[in-house]
Amino acid sequence: MTTFVIFAALGSRHAFIMEQTVARRPVHPLDHLQGTAARLANLLPDAAHHRLAEWLKHPHTHPDLDPAIRTLLAVRDWRGGKKAFSHDPVLARARFRREMLMIRPQPTAVGDVVDLMVDGAACPLAARLYRPAEALSPDQPLPLLVFLHGGGYVVGDLDTHDEPCRLLCRFGRMLVLSVEYRLAPEHPFPAAYDDTVAALRFAKIHAATWGADPDQVAVGGDSAGGNLAATAAANLAGTPDAPAAQLLIYAGIEFYMQTESKQRYSDGLFLSHDDVRDAYLRYNPDERFAPTDPRLCPIYAPSHANLAPALVISAEYDVLRDEAEVYARKLREAGTVCMMRRVAGQAHGFINITAINRRAYQATVQMAVDFRLLLDGEVF
Secondary structure, three states, rough: HHHHHHHHHHOOOOHHHHHOOOOOOOHHHHHHHHHHHHEEEEOOOHHHHHHHHHHOOOOOOOOOOOOHHHHHHHHHHOOOOOOOOOOHHHHHHHHHHHHHHHHOOOOOOEEEEEEEEEEOOOOOOEEEEOOHHHHOOOOOOOEEEEEEEOOOOOOOOEEEEEEHHHHHHHHOEEEEEEEEOOOOOOOOOHHHHHHHHHOOOOHHHHHHHEEEEEEEEEEEEEEEEHHHHHHHHHHHOOOOOOOOOOOEEEEOOOOOOOOHHHHHHHOOOOOOOOHHHHHHHHHHHHOOOOOOOOOOHHHHHOOOOOOOOOEEEEEEEEEHHHHHHHHHOOOOOOOOOOEEEEEEEEEOHHHHOOOOOOHHHHHHHHHHHHHHHHOOOOOO
């Protein structure tokens, strides 16, 4: 219980110092202490998590929710920080970055990591290339995943998703190219979509020089990044730029779809229905583009036949769960190879908390293994 009290206390009114700074400022020393406490809490049994949540007066609304997730929600609510996105995008980015760097562990080892620039649709984009040890002296070229980070099209960068990319690289035995696409509201739709297409094209051109197979360039992402991956895969089908496979991690599919999960989790387990709506309107302000534009919502693509094989990941306690699963069924009905996995007990954003949630870590590792199987043509 001592560790929990420390974690809760440090996470309380400890001023959101980093929210008042530019996004690239180093992590505050007190944040390191918070992160250490959170990682120690991950070692404690489920019963202790439940006791802390009860001590913080957090309702036991979802009996099957991962107890460690319940603890995080209890601390978040105690801090009074329920909304995912601040009205000020700069502050929202700083806050998200601070929280992700705070819990970041010793990075998962991969063969090597290189920061580089790739071609975007309108300007060069920062990117990071992860190569597994197998790629340093390959017997044959490896697959390459172009990864688009989540963050509601508004927040996120290479560092906030560094650890998930390392896990995908190491356990998926593939190269990962993480791309920092342009963010809204400064760069509204279709900027992020166009950057995704440009980055895919760049990756195919340069794959061989990195030790990857140009015919095995896949696309993937989480949340908003999953939407970008899905829309790119749907709209590029049948063209030379089409990806070899798609990894859709709790992706946003259709902004107005009415589903049970949107009703049941509308007030938010890390992501609320209002958060989704806010992100969409920043990405597509005043709905300048029709919400049925297939570059916005992949479910409106003219056809879902012959798309790249897909691994669709949903989280049990996620407002976006049902629309992801609807899309998976639509792909299957059209004859596209699609594997679907619902991760039990987890909420939106679980790939970002692998350092402080052992079940999220296990699910992310299994996802990487499964995606490599899909790339290898194995049905599971």
